[in-house]
Amino acid sequence: MNTFNALFxxxxxxxxxxxxxxxxxxxxxxxxxxxxxxxxxxxxxACGILQTIPCSKTDNIxxxxxxxxxxxxxxxxxxxxRGTPMILQAVFVYFAIPYLSNNTVRLDxxxxxxxxxxxxxxxxxxxxxxxGILSIDIGQTEGAKAIGMNHFQTMLHVVLPQTMxxxxxxxxxxxxINIKDTSVMFIIGYSELFAVHxxxxxxTYLYFPSAAISMIIYLIMxxxxxxxxxxxxxxxDGPANFDITTTDTLAHTSGMYSYVGKKDQSEAExxxxx
Amino acid sequence: MTDNDILQIKHLSKNFGTNKxxxxxxFSVKTGDVTSVIGASGSGKSTLLRCINLLETPTSGDxxxxxxxxxxxxxxxxxYRSHVGMVFQSFNLFNNMSVLKNCMIGQIKVLGISxxxxxxxxxxxxEKVGMxxxxxxxxxxxxxxxxxxxxxxxxxSMKPExxxxxxxxxxxxPEMVGEVLExxxxxxxxxxxxxxxxxxxxxxxxxxxxxVFMSDGVICEEGSPEQIFVNPAKQETADFxxxxxxS
Numbered sequence: 001m002n003t004f005n006a007l008f009x010x011x012x013x014x015x016x017x018x019x020x021x022x023x024x025x026x027x028x029x030x031x032x033x034x035x036x037x038x039x040x041x042x043x044x045x046a047c048g049i050l051q052t053i054p055c056s057k058t059d060n061i062x063x064x065x066x067x068x069x070x071x072x073x074x075x076x077x078x079x080x081x082r083g084t085p086m087i088l089q090a091v092f093v094y095f096a097i098p099y100l101s102n103n104t105v106r107l108d109x110x111x112x113x114x115x116x117x118x119x120x121x122x123x124x125x126x127x128x129x130x131x132g133i134l135s136i137d138i139g140q141t142e143g144a145k146a147i148g149m150n151h152f153q154t155m156l157h158v159v160l161p162q163t164m165x166x167x168x169x170x171x172x173x174x175x176x177i178n179i180k181d182t183s184v185m186f187i188i189g190y191s192e193l194f195a196v197h198x199x200x201x202x203x204t205y206l207y208f209p210s211a212a213i214s215m216i217i218y219l220i221m222x223x224x225x226x227x228x229x230x231x232x233x234x235x236x237d238g239p240a241n242f243d244i245t246t247t248d249t250l251a252h253t254s255g256m257y258s259y260v261g262k263k264d265q266s267e268a269e270x271x272x273x274x
Numbered sequence: 275m276t277d278n279d280i281l282q283i284k285h286l287s288k289n290f291g292t293n294k295x296x297x298x299x300x301f302s303v304k305t306g307d308v309t310s311v312i313g314a315s316g317s318g319k320s321t322l323l324r325c326i327n328l329l330e331t332p333t334s335g336d337x338x339x340x341x342x343x344x345x346x347x348x349x350x351x352x353x354y355r356s357h358v359g360m361v362f363q364s365f366n367l368f369n370n371m372s373v374l375k376n377c378m379i380g381q382i383k384v385l386g387i388s389x390x391x392x393x394x395x396x397x398x399x400x401e402k403v404g405m406x407x408x409x410x411x412x413x414x415x416x417x418x419x420x421x422x423x424x425x426x427x428x429x430x431s432m433k434p435e436x437x438x439x440x441x442x443x444x445x446x447x448p449e450m451v452g453e454v455l456e457x458x459x460x461x462x463x464x465x466x467x468x469x470x471x472x473x474x475x476x477x478x479x480x481x482x483x484x485x486v487f488m489s490d491g492v493i494c495e496e497g498s499p500e501q502i503f504v505n506p507a508k509q510e511t512a513d514f515x516x517x518x519x520x521s
Binding site: 143144157242 | 327329331351352353354355356357359360362364365366367368369370372379380383384385407408410411412415425428429432
């Protein structure tokens with residue numbers, strides 16, 4: 001019991017003195033993770049669209065060469081950034097620019113951190129999006145083509161909205177991984193939560209209490225993100241039921257009402273989904 | 275060719291690898307024609323329809339749309355496809371959109387029609403197929419017959435000159451076949467030009483003014499329904515139809 005009391009005492013002592021530092025670190029972490037995940041998703045979507053542009057032997061030579069080059073570049077990008085540790089990528093990018101420009105150009109650590117995490121996420125997302133696009137029934141694409149849509153319109157209006165819904169759990173995965181893995185950005189001096197923890201333990205030598213605080217903060221951040229994304233998923237699914245509509249205004253008096261916002265109730269009334 | 279030929283298919287062939295699915299197909303479609311394409315499974319009926327809509331690229335041969343070769347048409351396949359509607363065996367409604375949106379999206383994005391006008395057109399055709407009540411539903415909430423009727427309304431909303439049907443009732447439960455055929459019957463009466471790949475022999479007999487019998491990737495026989503169903507000239511046609519009667 002005594003040890004728990006001691007731990008509690010140390011934790012509260014640390015929190016009293018360093019709460020604002022921990023919270024600033026947490027804020028930096030979540031900012032970096034959210035922004036980099038969003039940028040990563042955009043990179044991934046772009047790669048997904050580019051990679052799935054149909055290419056047949058009857059197309060002209062310039063289009064074919066261009067598409068082959070684009071696919072090769074995306075492939076190399078994915079393999080390099082998925083296949084090397086992010087901590088090394090950070091060091092690589094942060095020091096490459098001053099080294100190659102003879103110290104005339106320097107990349108600040110904050111843009112460097114955003115850049116590295118974004119392109120790293122983008123590499124994973126490119127594959128996730130590609131898998132998501134492949135999982136959509138070919139009939140959806142054919143249906144869109146049959147009414148005259150081009151590849152870009154088909155992707156934008158038909159395939160990607162369905163892809164997004166299917167890969168949302170994977171996007172949530174990426175966000176949560178990013179919240180935790182941005183901790184390696186301490187290596188280039190970005191002051192996220194883990195860097196704060198390291199700084200505080202350097203001053204106080206209270207390794208375990210500080211680690212306990214950091215663990216709890218990380219867990220709170222990831223759980224909140226997880227809950228928000230689950231909620232977003234259920235929103236995207238829309239209501240389980242729909243209104244029968246009529247142009248006959250007299251019918252409005254017969255008790256037709258909206259199901260919107262009454263998902264569970266109407267489900268119970270109808271004995272579950274159709 | 276005459277002036278009212280909408281589509282002319284000339285020496286069309288399609289190979290999948292070494293498998294020759296279509297061989298030297300020739301036929302033409304006039305305004306108001308209802309052409310039924312019949313034949314055994316694997317005879318190339320669906321592939322022919324998909325070639326006409328360029329969902330499959332023909333290996334050789336030409337398809338002329340109002341006398342213009344569509345393989346060399348300006349604006350390419352998308353522009354041409356917006357004039358030629360297609361109804362699929364598996365409906366292919368957009369799962370992420372409501373019934374109404376399914377019928378509007380093509381008009382807005384491909385034809386550049388305003389939202390209000392697109393909605394009016396969509397409602398007009400949804401009423402015609404008897405699905406106006408369900409405009410808020412998502413495809414997954416509908417039965418097969420309902421989905422197919424929406425798919426027909428979606429194709430009609432683009433105001434196509436020709437409507438292609440690829441076995442529109444083959445994926446439906448028997449009791450839902452009737453409602454879809456009813457809609458198609460009404461369209462034929464309205465003078466819509468249609469090419470229908472079907473196994474519904476009664477439909478082919480009653481509704482179409484031209485029947486094409488395909489066998490082994492070639493057009494074995496074509497002619498009026500009476501000619502094909504009552505006095506088939508070829509032994510293969512007679513055999514095929516006899517199999518249908520006995521089953």
